[in-house]
Amino acid sequence: MDWRHYRSDTYDELIGSDGRPRAAARALTDYLQSLTPADLADRRLAAEVAIKALGVTFTVYSDGENVDRAFPFDIIPRTIARAEWQRTEAGLTQRVTALNHFIADIYGPRHIIRDGVFPEELLAESANFRPQCVGVRPPGDIWAHICGSDLVRDADGTIYVLEDNLRVPSGVSYMLENRMVIKRVFPEIFESSRILPVDDYPAQLYDTLAALSPRPADQPVIGLLTPGIFNSAYFEHCYLALQMGIELVEGSDLFVADDDCCYMRTIHGPQRVDVLYRRIDDLFIDPEAFKPDSMLGVRGLMRAWRAGNLALANAPGAGVADDKVVYAFVPEMIRYYLDQDPILPNVPSWLCMRDADRSHVLANLDKLVVKPANESGGYGMLIGPRATQAEREAFAERIKANPRNYMAQPTLAISTAPTLTDDGIEPRHLDLRPFILAREKPYVTTGGLTRVAMTRGSLVVNSSQGGGAKDTWVVDTDEETR
Numbered sequence: 001m002d003w004r005h006y007r008s009d010t011y012d013e014l015i016g017s018d019g020r021p022r023a024a025a026r027a028l029t030d031y032l033q034s035l036t037p038a039d040l041a042d043r044r045l046a047a048e049v050a051i052k053a054l055g056v057t058f059t060v061y062s063d064g065e066n067v068d069r070a071f072p073f074d075i076i077p078r079t080i081a082r083a084e085w086q087r088t089e090a091g092l093t094q095r096v097t098a099l100n101h102f103i104a105d106i107y108g109p110r111h112i113i114r115d116g117v118f119p120e121e122l123l124a125e126s127a128n129f130r131p132q133c134v135g136v137r138p139p140g141d142i143w144a145h146i147c148g149s150d151l152v153r154d155a156d157g158t159i160y161v162l163e164d165n166l167r168v169p170s171g172v173s174y175m176l177e178n179r180m181v182i183k184r185v186f187p188e189i190f191e192s193s194r195i196l197p198v199d200d201y202p203a204q205l206y207d208t209l210a211a212l213s214p215r216p217a218d219q220p221v222i223g224l225l226t227p228g229i230f231n232s233a234y235f236e237h238c239y240l241a242l243q244m245g246i247e248l249v250e251g252s253d254l255f256v257a258d259d260d261c262c263y264m265r266t267i268h269g270p271q272r273v274d275v276l277y278r279r280i281d282d283l284f285i286d287p288e289a290f291k292p293d294s295m296l297g298v299r300g301l302m303r304a305w306r307a308g309n310l311a312l313a314n315a316p317g318a319g320v321a322d323d324k325v326v327y328a329f330v331p332e333m334i335r336y337y338l339d340q341d342p343i344l345p346n347v348p349s350w351l352c353m354r355d356a357d358r359s360h361v362l363a364n365l366d367k368l369v370v371k372p373a374n375e376s377g378g379y380g381m382l383i384g385p386r387a388t389q390a391e392r393e394a395f396a397e398r399i400k401a402n403p404r405n406y407m408a409q410p411t412l413a414i415s416t417a418p419t420l421t422d423d424g425i426e427p428r429h430l431d432l433r434p435f436i437l438a439r440e441k442p443y444v445t446t447g448g449l450t451r452v453a454m455t456r457g458s459l460v461v462n463s464s465q466g467g468g469a470k471d472t473w474v475v476d477t478d479e480e481t482r
Helices: 024-033 036-054 080-105 120-126 172-185 187-192 201-210 234-244 301-306 324-340 355-363 388-399
Strands: 057-059 068-070 073-081 146-153 159-165 222-225 245-251 255-256 261-265 274-276 310-315 368-372 406-410 416-419 422-434 435-437 449-452 468-475
Touching: 024 073, 024 468, 036 073, 036 172, 057 388, 073 172, 073 422, 080 146, 080 159, 080 324, 080 422, 080 435, 080 468, 146 201, 159 388, 172 187, 172 201, 172 449, 172 468, 201 222, 201 234, 201 274, 201 310, 201 435, 222 234, 234 245, 255 301, 261 310, 355 388, 355 406, 406 468, 416 449
Parallel strands: 073 468, 222 245, 222 274, 274 310
Antiparallel strands: 057 068, 146 159, 146 422, 146 435, 255 261, 368 406, 416 422, 422 449, 449 468
């Protein structure tokens, strides 16, 4: 592979505009250059075999039949210099800290509204505000214990926060499995490069959950509450429960008794549960408090949580901050709660609830990406430059009918990285989802899940939309230590 002939029309994570590898990518690109195309094809096949053997799958709902697919994986890792990552890590910690202050404030005294920093009408129309949570104070006032924030890099090299996922963020299992696979494919390079590890995440997550136990003196009983096998992230639920050595449970495995404690049905009789890492949306976790016809949750779960007999991660109601309109206020939250300037910027955003912003969005639909406030997985959005006139006109009507539900951002020339395709190595656009554990001393994964658009020119990286993944290497280079 001669990198001088590799070209991207935007910032590339591995190769600079002069055709030379960036410092953090130098060992990797030298190694790849030593391999023949046949060698690369063999490594790619080895990775595919490993992924099938490990059972790394993802369900794409749009297939209609909800069939599991092997997770698309590119064998060329994305690299990040350690010094850059340390700054990113600080920015993510700052952001999640402010978001937790915000959630606690919203369900408590609401200082941020009284002080005119956050509009009350935005909260009144929030799809994820839960009145059932008002007045509750989880341990440490931490509501979002696990957060996945999506980052993108623009053409000038700036890293932006694209959105925050605070309900049931997924993908961390793929980050861990990607590293396992790439170690099998390129074992030699791990001996000669200082690639920081990622495999401590399950232990860190376990410690975060255990610290929430209402019975700190005892060995906590922790479960991962899954909707079941038909959920798109079921692989991840099984994987994390296995890695942490905790119980994988469904709603039918649990019950809340008259003492407002949650119990697990076992062959030895009921066993009290202290902590649930719930991977079920708020509205389905407790038919007594939310949807009465839900078959996924546990009746009385909210009672147990409000009584302080059970910890839930993430706490119900945390999704009030997982709203693409609320996202636009995070820089102000950082200034308001922490008295600091944001380390990581937001992507510039227009909120359709504001008259001037809405006029701008409607007049520029062919240039903007428009997102609904509470969808995920890339569903329900309009990529203006790629949409037809009919699609833009239909979207304009949706915006006019419910302005609160939409926001828009420019179509960034997001960065690329070399990706092995059937036609050789080509640039593909990507993003990055690091995972943050909010606790007394926050923890951020070393890198995160790099999602990559597997189609040439596509900006859509979501796995539910056919995107794939790469391993992410945070590399400690000699240049940084001198």
